[in-house]
Amino acid sequence: MTQIERDEMEFDVVVVGGGPAGLATAIRLKQITPETSVCLIEKGSEIGAQIVSGAVIEPRALQELFPNLETLNAPLRTPVSEERVLFLTEKRSFQIPYINLLMPHMNNHGNFVVSLGEVCRWLGEQAEALGVEIYPGFAGAELFIENNRVAGVITGDMGIDKDGSHGPNFTPGMILKAKQTVLTEGARGSLSAQAMKRFGLRRGVDPQTYGLGVKEVWEVPKENHRPGFVQHSFGWPLDDHTYGGAWLYHFGDNLVSYGFVTGLDYSNPYLSPFEEMQRTKLHPAFKEHFKGGKRIIYGARALNEGGFQSIPRLTFPGGVLAGDSAGFLNMPKIKGTHTAMKSGILAADAVAEALKTDRSEASSLTQRVRDSWLWSELRMARNIRPAFSKWGMKAGALYAGIDSMIFRGRAPWTLHHPHADNETLRAASLSERINYPKPDNVLTFDRVSSVFLSGTNHEENQPPHLKLRKKAIWKTINHDVFDSPESRYCPAGVYEQEEKSEHHWELRINAQNCVHCKTCDIKDPAQNIEWCPPEGGGGPNYPVGM
Template sequence: MTDTTREAMEYDVVIVGAGPAGLSAAIRLKQLDPAREVVVLEKGSEVGAHILSGAVLDPVGLNALIPDWKDKGAPLNVPVKEDKFFYLGEGGKVSVPTKLMPPMMNNHGNYIVSMGNVCRWLAEQAEELGVEIFPGMACSELIFDEDGNVKGVVAGEFGRNADGTEGPGYEPGMELHGKYVFLGEGVRGSLSKQVIERFALDKASDVQKFGLGMKELWEIDPAKHSPGRVVHTMGWPLGSNAGGGSFIYHLDNNQVYVGFVVHLGYANPHVNPYLSFQQFKHHPYVKDLLEGGKRVSYGARAITEGGWQSLPKTAFPGGALLGCAAGMVNVPRIKGNHNAMLSGKSAAEAAHSAIESGRSRDVLEEYDRDVRDGPIGKDLKPVRNVKPIWSKYGLNASLALGGFDMWTNRFGFSLFGTLKHGKTDAQATEEAAKHKVIEYPKPDGKLSFDRLTNVSFANTNHEESQPSHLKLKDPDIPVQVNLPKYAGLSQRYCPAGVYEFVKDESTGKDRFVINFQNCVHCKTCDIKDPTQNIVWTTPQGGDGPNYPNM
């Protein structure tokens, strides 16, 4: 907290984040009571600018929220027509029969979408109902009342100098107060992280696990394009170095999403997720698809992978965690947007009932119960063991045992019970001396690209005169600990080239450099850093990536 005096605005519900969860909550609140005062605050320059997702969308959440979405023109234009799963070797592939997979893995009835465009459409629906949406308004601080309950947020602070002092054009921002505050910041949200720690929301849950998802949008040869085709792969080039896999989704206009996910629980600090992604595109199957095409956009985002056993309590004094802020991704289905929308709808209904009965700033226990006992819990619980099996025993065991467990969970039981994840992704990192250096092919500039070139296709931008939003708890740790012990892994796990170690010409000593202007807000550094020394905070509003169709 600071002593800065700010203007304050009062609302019934303040929502942080204009993603599928936050916008669904706003829409549902207005559906229940058109007079309800609702505001949505979005750190991106516009709604959708910071949205990065696969995405194959299960419309169950949209069906529940806006049943006539087709008539209203929702941008769900490419229904899934075929599913393909491949196990890759370096030079070939083996098809995994879809008939062997549990029915929940079938994408029939789902749609290949740009979630950025879906969120832009949801924002239009919300504004038509009277929701106030403010893009470019980063929420930098929580506000608590005299009882310690969350009262609101500070949003829209601009104009600090690089050293943190107030510049000549400093704007202190505003306080936005609510009877309830919903945090829909997405994965590893800075305010959500504070709330979880302050109220010990995760004391009864397992550690959270994460993956790093990287994605490119390509325009390809029309002769190779098959709208509605969904392809997932496992295996090469990751091998035993890390868990993960890829997705290739054929949308409309001769475009495909090419994505790659690396589980962040890998032990070898020499792993470079970004270069693994670039290497993947040289597999004969992928190379044949992309040759003659062109990359249009690039982005990266962390993914919550802990699932059912890692869910924190989703309600806290004064508000609720929505969607990926709590971690509602179904890992084997690679889907979380439907649960995000369902969580927003459920939180809105709980807050509406509470406000109607005269309550405010208490714990919405009914929301937390619905998350666990309702459709979200029913989606997450049956697949809860796939991720820990994969992490502990590898890909092949996950395919066999995880698939078996999902089949038995159809009948309401599991031979494994509920498995634990064990270590956090930061704790899983081992010393560099225990592992071999991994040699990655150099990007060719046609199918594969160096990081800085690709980051330019994320359209990311940060005002350079502001303080770095990437904070070090101890500025000496990168050079004194992470470089000698972990071979400076931050220069490899970051998919945007933010971190580097350089030799100081005058002293010959190593120096840690943070190029925060490159940041695409993936949050990997906040998650994977083995000393947990890097803290991701919000830059001023509007800064960061600007994804057009991702």
């Protein structure tokens, strides 16, 4: 096979991923070592383009990064003004009292409802002003390895035709060489997975477990808008053994962020996270908030839920993990922006030290994390998520209250995640089908119209970035045992099982619909679906400033 000649660029540090963690890393590096050359690549078409609006963030890490934050016109415009946590039954809702006492993780006093895409764009502007070179539209395809250490990344080739041949506009990816490479790709990042496998970073820790967040942004009449209102729910429509719940935030100019998280350790192969999200809007506790409104954005993303006991080793020869690549989201809080940014700040400090001392591995990162509030915050929350998996929704919520009120997060034991999410499905023959209501196209919708609102686009003639490693495995496992769960858990309608002839089934993959949520990479029972980065700039393209 002919070796492709690639152009090379050299930097002191290459950061992969333009989310909060990557941008915080780049900014901090230029703040403390202005002479360091820093390059940041982002697979989206621009910074923030693949981050759906509407999130509650703690400003703690942002204030650490910018002590003069109040003078910088940061897009923190909607402080949390009112919050509720509800337990839902099919027709009713019950508000959890004394939230600060029973569920202190859910306390949002002093936090802000923001467009996270807009926050990232603002961070990108701060980074560029400090001299960071930012290249959107470039996906990291593989790690560049020299002498058994990561020496940078190779960006994806452009202009490859569907058959794998070089098209007329073929452009080989570049080698971005670096003394240190920082991986901040988000949950289930492909380069992070390469690093974890090659250097054994997950040895001795619990499996990472995930949730799928399916999200919409609505524009509502001004008279129905309640800026700063925050609502979370658990219970219906999920059964007692399935973790998840809904959120609803009012923010910005008459905008409402609504979504639903389903823990991907669920067991019923007939469950559809997308349909659970849609039917929850019909509940009286949510329905009123959409009155007279219009749905304007749709998206989905996997979230790390493993927490403290699932954090891998953070350093390897030539680089580090930070943000959701390492799994720093605080699931009981349903927040990861402040923890991602803090990990990025700490990664920058460790990388700067490694560069100064000419060390291959920024090994001080581990201790820096352990000495920070990031470590103590995640440690105190470590038993909440696994309690729900172990005992179910109601008993898990009871344990969460006991852990918070009596032990204050310092229980002398640690609950564990015993299984990866792909190991938890029950056979279809032993499972109950779920009858979901048909969409009314006013409040509830189908996948096709939803994907349209994500702005998803992939170069039409490129090879599919989703494929089966072995087609025969899909038939004998996914179809015969589990009745094609990927046709239900995918929130974008990528997967469809088709009967080509009597008793002959095949899987149709509509890769052009993919919103890059990574659920198939996580939940496929045989780990037979392969997700690889498409051409840079491909995928969802959300409005950044909304």
